[in-house]
Amino acid sequence: MTSEQKRAFIEGFKEMSRFGVTILTWGFVTGIAMAKSSLTVHQALTMSLLVYAGSSQLAALPLITVGLPIWMILITSFMVNLRFVIFSLGLQAHFSYLPMWRRILLGYMTADFSYFFYIKRYPTPQSTSERHADKDHVRLYWLIGMQFSNWALWQVGSIAGIFLASQIPNSWGLEFAGAIALLAIIIPMLDRAAARWAALAATVVAVATYGLPFRLNIVLAIVAALIVGMVTDRTPRWVAP
Amino acid sequence: MQIDLNIYLLIIGMAWVTAWSRSFFLILGEHVKVPDWALEAIRFAPLAAMVAILAPEIFLPASASSVAQFNLRLPNIWGGVAAIIAFYLTRKMLITLIVGMGVFTAARFWL
Numbered sequence: 001m002t003s004e005q006k007r008a009f010i011e012g013f014k015e016m017s018r019f020g021v022t023i024l025t026w027g028f029v030t031g032i033a034m035a036k037s038s039l040t041v042h043q044a045l046t047m048s049l050l051v052y053a054g055s056s057q058l059a060a061l062p063l064i065t066v067g068l069p070i071w072m073i074l075i076t077s078f079m080v081n082l083r084f085v086i087f088s089l090g091l092q093a094h095f096s097y098l099p100m101w102r103r104i105l106l107g108y109m110t111a112d113f114s115y116f117f118y119i120k121r122y123p124t125p126q127s128t129s130e131r132h133a134d135k136d137h138v139r140l141y142w143l144i145g146m147q148f149s150n151w152a153l154w155q156v157g158s159i160a161g162i163f164l165a166s167q168i169p170n171s172w173g174l175e176f177a178g179a180i181a182l183l184a185i186i187i188p189m190l191d192r193a194a195a196r197w198a199a200l201a202a203t204v205v206a207v208a209t210y211g212l213p214f215r216l217n218i219v220l221a222i223v224a225a226l227i228v229g230m231v232t233d234r235t236p237r238w239v240a241p
Numbered sequence: 242m243q244i245d246l247n248i249y250l251l252i253i254g255m256a257w258v259t260a261w262s263r264s265f266f267l268i269l270g271e272h273v274k275v276p277d278w279a280l281e282a283i284r285f286a287p288l289a290a291m292v293a294i295l296a297p298e299i300f301l302p303a304s305a306s307s308v309a310q311f312n313l314r315l316p317n318i319w320g321g322v323a324a325i326i327a328f329y330l331t332r333k334m335l336i337t338l339i340v341g342m343g344v345f346t347a348a349r350f351w352l
Binding site for chain 1: 247248249250251252253254255256258259260261262263264265266267268269270271273275279280281282283284285286287288289290291292293294295296297298299300301303305306307308309311317320321324325328329334335337338341342345346349
């Protein structure tokens with residue numbers, strides 16, 4: 001890493017770490033759920049370290065317990081991950097220039113939070129000339145710094161959850177603490193009317209369609225929010241030539 | 242033993258699915274140029290995804306399977322609303338957690 005890259009990495013690492021409590025809590029909740037499922041401690045640790053996708057892990061646990069075939073669980077994982085397919089479209093515009101293995105690694109490491117903060121800071125991709133001027137790939141290293149922090153915090157929370165699960169009574173309602181912690185990331189994003197309308201649409205649709213399989217309510221909520229967001233957005237999109 | 246091996250195969254498969262879904266369009270590389278309108282359209286996607294994860298946790302019971310289980314006596318609703326107000330007013334994570342969990346726990350006793 002050049003010194004510029006190191007600076008960007010550390011800045012990204014710090015940015016994500018500000019939300020440490022939220023990420024730790026989500027990891028912790030996932031870890032507890034794995035420990036209380038039919039997985040052994042070793043299996044739970046392996047799953048946490050390799051799969052690194054909280055919602056698809058949570059969706060898979062009951063299916064593992066009832067002994068569904070592997071391919072059905074994998075299809076479920078993919079369906080639960082559909083929102084990441086949408087996010088990868090956003091990342092592609094920014095990082096299509098990287099070699100294949102780096103693109104795949106970058107995608108694998110980009111969970112909800114890191115994509116969320118990246119696209120907030122850099123809404124539009126660099127033009128070819130801007131990218132050539134930016135020799136240090138500052139954006140990339142800022143994202144990698146965030147990803148690193150996101151991964152480490154989530155794993156610490158998840159592994160702590162696996163080992164402490166037996167000490168935590170169900171009656172505490174700890175999953176709910178995970179939900180509350182998410183507010184700290186969402187509420188600051190509601191700074192514009194269009195964002196608030198989009199969030200309201202997502203809320204209504206996500207709750208109303210909660211009965212659908214494969215967490216499809218998330219995908220439908222995204223579609224609804226995109227439509228409502230575009231319609232209510234008052235910033236001019238097309239500047240007259 | 243057989244079952245054990247299957248679990249590890251599944252875990253590797255799930256890791257592969259994570260990588261594949263999260264780099265779905267990234268894999269295409271420079272062969273495809275994502276049109277501007279598509280980037281414009283997905284601006285609200287990450288916000289919507291997080292809201293969609295959070296909202297059912299607040300407005301439906303923990304083991305809910307459908308919206309039919311919504312009712313105003315759910316402690317999550319009151320705890321969630323209290324937490325939202327607390328965060329709006331203070332912007333402090335710890336206060337938000339204490340207020341939210343406090344109201345949630347109190348509502349579980351009284352409602």
